[in-house]
């Protein structure tokens with residue numbers, strides 16, 4: 001029998017032979033910065049942390065920045081500083097990293113899931129409006145993959161119901177909404193600098209806001225309850241120690257020098273992929289929103305029309321990866337299907353135990369469930385390769401789509 005397979009997964013030749021950029025990227029900026037901190041003997045929460053906070057806030061067009069140990073603790077800080085706590089409800093999307101919802105639980109509040117939009121993968125303002133109750137105190141949209149959630153509609157809803165709008169901007173360094181950086185468009189926004197992120201110090205996070213009082217409250221919480229003007233051993237609230245070190249700030253200052261150029265390169269390269277995939281049967285395009293005046297890509301997301309392709313997303317990802325384009329299945333279940341949430345409704349020993357008040361087993365966000373089954377991700381590092389690599393990504397995706405018959409069950 002002649003061998004019909006042309007797809008690499010079936011023994012054919014790989015379509016893409018690019019050596020992909022590795023992450024994190026670093027050079028003498030990082031080396032010199034770290035050495036300077038080491039040799040100064042000033043390792044603790046000082047001038048470099050302050051300098052980074054100011055520079056990153058300015059980069060995202062915010063007035064104030066308060067660093068924290070991670071995106072997760074930055075979210076917790078924002079919630080505490082906004083007075084959100086026991087029994088309050090906070091509306092979150094289910095297509096996100098667990099921290100968006102677990103931070104809500106950590107402060108004693110209850111995450112309520114609103115569905116996402118199929119063509120943006122961000123929270124659906126119509127479903128947010130449906131989920132508001134007398135207990136709702138905040139909305140946390142996630143700018144997923146760097147795509148900015150509809151901040152106009154969400155801002156209107158938040159204002160009409162006196163809710164805080166907290167941007168989970170942990171994927172959106174460099175993204176802009178109508179010319180303003182993400183983060184301080186709502187009451188505040190949080191960013192992560194964890195190792196996989198577009199600017200990193202291995203771990204770290206920041207809260208951005210235009211509200212000085214809120215910034216002071218965040219600072220106090222991250223610095224063991226101290227306050228500006230207070231004595232060293234005077235503590236005004238049960239804050240935590242969420243301070244960054246000068247080593248982390250040195251890394252972040254060095255990384256920040258590349259963020260603008262990297263953001264523009266990723267955007268240009270992502271546009272090449274988007275153009276190249278236009279009209280390709282099997283691919284559902286992500287909508288363009290002209291209000292997103294700059295898009296910082298943490299991920300390039302690809303929604304698949306599984307009916308047209310006749311295969312599962314996982315099979316597609318395996319085939320694309322075999323062609324030389326490392327792809328990921330991303331989030332495979334909505335957050336509310338995690339044991340963490342299911343347990344809170346059924347196990348009285350769970351903390352918190354919500355019983356009938358919110359039964360996460362009954363939650364249904366159909367768009368998110370579909371997206372969890374049909375979407376795959378390319379990581380931001382691929383978007384830092386050259387233009388010919390982008391054309392190779394397109395060619396590899398086209399090859400898989402056009403030869404999908406080879407992957408279909410017989």
Ligand SMILES: Cc1ncc(COP(=O)(O)O)c(C=O)c1O
Nearest residue numbers: 070071072097099170192193194
């Ligand atoms: C959307 C989102 N929110 C929050 C976080 C939490 O950030 P960190 O890992 O720095 O705690 C992440 C991290 O991956 C994230 O992707």
